[in-house]
Amino acid sequence: MKIVAVIMAGGKGERFWPRSRQNMPKQFLCLTDDGTSMIQHTVKRLESLVNIDDVFIVTNKDYKELVKEQLQELPEENILLEPKAKNTAPCIGLAAVHIRKKYNDAIMLVLPSDHLIKYNEMYIDTLKDAIQVAKEDQNLVTIGITPTYPETGYGYINFGARKETGNNIRAYNVNKFVEKPNLELAKEYLASGKYLWNSGMFVWKSSTILNNFEELLPDIYKGIANIENAIGTEQYEQVTEIEFSKLKGESIDYGIMERANSIYTLPGNFGWDDVGSWNALERVNKTNENGNVVQGNVITIQSKNSIIQADSKLIATVGVENLIIVDTEDALLICDKENAQDIKKIIENLKICNRIEYL
Amino acid sequence: MKIVAVIMAGGKGERFWPRSRQNMPKQFLCLTDDGTSMIQHTVKRLESLVNIDDVFIVTNKDYKELVKEQLQELPEENILLEPKAKNTAPCIGLAAVHIRKKYNDAIMLVLPSDHLIKYNEMYIDTLKDAIQVAKEDQNLVTIGITPTYPETGYGYINFGARKETGNNIRAYNVNKFVEKPNLELAKEYLASGKYLWNSGMFVWKSSTILNNFEELLPDIYKGIANIENAIGTEQYEQVTEIEFSKLKGESIDYGIMERANSIYTLPGNFGWDDVGSWNALERVNKTNENGNVVQGNVITIQSKNSIIQADSKLIATVGVENLIIVDTEDALLICDKENAQDIKKIIENLKICNRIEYL
Numbered sequence: 001m002k003i004v005a006v007i008m009a010g011g012k013g014e015r016f017w018p019r020s021r022q023n024m025p026k027q028f029l030c031l032t033d034d035g036t037s038m039i040q041h042t043v044k045r046l047e048s049l050v051n052i053d054d055v056f057i058v059t060n061k062d063y064k065e066l067v068k069e070q071l072q073e074l075p076e077e078n079i080l081l082e083p084k085a086k087n088t089a090p091c092i093g094l095a096a097v098h099i100r101k102k103y104n105d106a107i108m109l110v111l112p113s114d115h116l117i118k119y120n121e122m123y124i125d126t127l128k129d130a131i132q133v134a135k136e137d138q139n140l141v142t143i144g145i146t147p148t149y150p151e152t153g154y155g156y157i158n159f160g161a162r163k164e165t166g167n168n169i170r171a172y173n174v175n176k177f178v179e180k181p182n183l184e185l186a187k188e189y190l191a192s193g194k195y196l197w198n199s200g201m202f203v204w205k206s207s208t209i210l211n212n213f214e215e216l217l218p219d220i221y222k223g224i225a226n227i228e229n230a231i232g233t234e235q236y237e238q239v240t241e242i243e244f245s246k247l248k249g250e251s252i253d254y255g256i257m258e259r260a261n262s263i264y265t266l267p268g269n270f271g272w273d274d275v276g277s278w279n280a281l282e283r284v285n286k287t288n289e290n291g292n293v294v295q296g297n298v299i300t301i302q303s304k305n306s307i308i309q310a311d312s313k314l315i316a317t318v319g320v321e322n323l324i325i326v327d328t329e330d331a332l333l334i335c336d337k338e339n340a341q342d343i344k345k346i347i348e349n350l351k352i353c354n355r356i357e358y359l
Numbered sequence: 360m361k362i363v364a365v366i367m368a369g370g371k372g373e374r375f376w377p378r379s380r381q382n383m384p385k386q387f388l389c390l391t392d393d394g395t396s397m398i399q400h401t402v403k404r405l406e407s408l409v410n411i412d413d414v415f416i417v418t419n420k421d422y423k424e425l426v427k428e429q430l431q432e433l434p435e436e437n438i439l440l441e442p443k444a445k446n447t448a449p450c451i452g453l454a455a456v457h458i459r460k461k462y463n464d465a466i467m468l469v470l471p472s473d474h475l476i477k478y479n480e481m482y483i484d485t486l487k488d489a490i491q492v493a494k495e496d497q498n499l500v501t502i503g504i505t506p507t508y509p510e511t512g513y514g515y516i517n518f519g520a521r522k523e524t525g526n527n528i529r530a531y532n533v534n535k536f537v538e539k540p541n542l543e544l545a546k547e548y549l550a551s552g553k554y555l556w557n558s559g560m561f562v563w564k565s566s567t568i569l570n571n572f573e574e575l576l577p578d579i580y581k582g583i584a585n586i587e588n589a590i591g592t593e594q595y596e597q598v599t600e601i602e603f604s605k606l607k608g609e610s611i612d613y614g615i616m617e618r619a620n621s622i623y624t625l626p627g628n629f630g631w632d633d634v635g636s637w638n639a640l641e642r643v644n645k646t647n648e649n650g651n652v653v654q655g656n657v658i659t660i661q662s663k664n665s666i667i668q669a670d671s672k673l674i675a676t677v678g679v680e681n682l683i684i685v686d687t688e689d690a691l692l693i694c695d696k697e698n699a700q701d702i703k704k705i706i707e708n709l710k711i712c713n714r715i716e717y718l
């Protein structure tokens with residue numbers, strides 16, 4: 001069965017301000033030191049498994065040019081545009097009907113566009129296992145990440161018995177999806193050995209997920225079925241616009257995964273990192289002998305454990321520690337690493353003051 | 360007797376990098392929030408005592424245009440150019456012969472160009488007292504600053520008995536000038552009540568200082584006397600160049616003040632600040648409710664006790680404390696306040712790497 005990748009690239013991440021902006025969200029940034037953007041990494045790491053012609057990017061029209069620029073080998077018709085952000089269910093549904101129209105049925109690898117993976121071979125092996133499971137019956141597969149610490153910023157997957165597969169694939173029945181826990185609960189989850197992080201990576205047949213849409217989210221199904229009928233016609237854009245404007249926003253987790261049957265999870269151990277804030281840069285990049293992650297024209301004197309991204313001008317630091325310093329053409333961030341999550345307060349402040357040029 | 364001011368403005372201060380540069384030393388920077396440069400402050404605070412036509416600026420040719428630009432009412436012929444920096448003695452000697460040539464004799468107020476004074480009225484009153492003392496006999500007067508803490512970065516003046524003046528002027532005999540002490544010694548000086556900071560401000564008649572040059576620094580005297588003879592001739596520039604190239608560098612403190620007779624000091628209590636590093640900005644400028652001294656386009660989130668100077672771009676800080684942040688067109692400094700004296704290490708680094716564009 002044909003294997004296609006659906007990469008969700010409509011996000012507007014604000015946590016990498018001032019480099020991420022409304023017109024330049026995280027997935028298009030180069031946050032590693034290899035000059036490769038997050039979305040380029042995402043596509044590249046699939047190359048042994050999925051042909052570029054079978055990669056679909058779901059995004060919105062503001063980012064179409066960025067996708068074309070960064071993924072020059074991608075067929076333009078594989079860029080699917082959401083007229084409006086309606087959360088993950090309509091996004092995935094849109095991709096599913098395109099895939100049904102084109103291939104009748106196919107295995108869909110549904111993947112975020114802005115995560116990093118360190119051990120690519122293990123990642124591909126895990127996806128291959130997931131594909132095996134997803135091919136059977138009406139199975140929905142989600143890749144869980146084996147937690148390494150009690151993170152409170154992710155949702156968790158509570159899994160049960162191992163699926164009898166007749167082979168060595170380690171798939172587990174999903175009991176339930178749970179919301180971001182508090183620290184105490186997260187510690188309990190870890191201690192139990194029965195929880196994985198919800199990474200937002202899914203594998204299923206397009207037919208399976210569409211059956212689930214039809215049953216569990218019939219309004220959305222009706223909308224995306226109308227869109228499917230318009231594919232290849234002159235009315236496509238208009239129909240998509242109308243149907244999306246009518247849809248209510250819904251996440252795939254809440255709308256389907258928490259309510260469907262035959263859900264399995266495969267534990268992923270492939271060095272996954274959601275690169276959730278500037279602090280991630282010292283996990284995904286090399287640090288120098290002083291613990292600094294430095295990019296560009298930088299002089300550090302008695303400075304350590306800092307993340308420093310220069311733009312065109314020289315940055316000189318003296319005696320600083322644990323700072324995030326990010327220079328861009330029109331804005332400069334200096335943030336204590338402990339306060340990386342408060343960068344959103346800058347965005348709020350800028351919005352309140354209507355300083356849209358910096359957003 | 361005519362009163363003239365001699366303002367020494369040839370310094371190349373590196374402690375305000377990246378705003379101070381070889382072509383923009385400290386005396387020409389605006390470090391207060393009133394848009395007035397250090398040298399402009401220096402001239403302006405004398406206006407009730409000295410006519411602008413009687414103000415002389417001693418500098419070098421690299422800074423001539425800056426002086427003209429910043430002191431537009433100053434007669435151009437009052438800008439005296441040292442062909443080469445030879446420390447303070449030749450600088451003052453050059454001014455003294457110009458003054459002798461023009462006025463025969465006059466009271467010279469010799470002043471640094473890059474200090475700030477908070478209580479101007481008290482400053483002028485102190486200068487007036489100093490003038491009274493300097494008018495008599497062959498007196499050399501230096502303004503000392505009453506120390507407020509055991510600073511190790513200044514020289515000190517050890518004073519003795521009060522001069523009998525027949526009026527209320529508090530002038531004291533100078534026993535000796537002492538070099539920058541270590542902390543222990545500085546504490547002893549303070550405890551003794553017999554030491555003042557050496558501020559580098561002097562008052563004397565041009566005839567008095569020239570007599571001292573003749574007696575104590577005869578080589579320099581010979582040089583400046585040759586220059587004096589060339590004033591007003593076409594050979595002036597050439598003669599000055601030749602004589603300066605022959606002079607050995609000498610400070611007025613070491614060359615004259617430490618060896619002359621009839622030296623008096625007047626304690627100054629007028630809110631003197633030598634603005635010796637970026638840290639001084641919180642002494643000489645207003646701090647906001649978070650203890651920050653902020654200039655320009657700046658957003659601070661949970662940030663305190665920092666000195667932040669924006670240039671053209673937005674600076675946003677989150678969770679930072681005790682930092683000096685200075686942005687300029689081509690270089691950005693981020694320095695812990697504790698390490699302000701290590702800014703010179705950046706300069707050293709830039710010199711070693713021959714990155715002269717940043718010097």
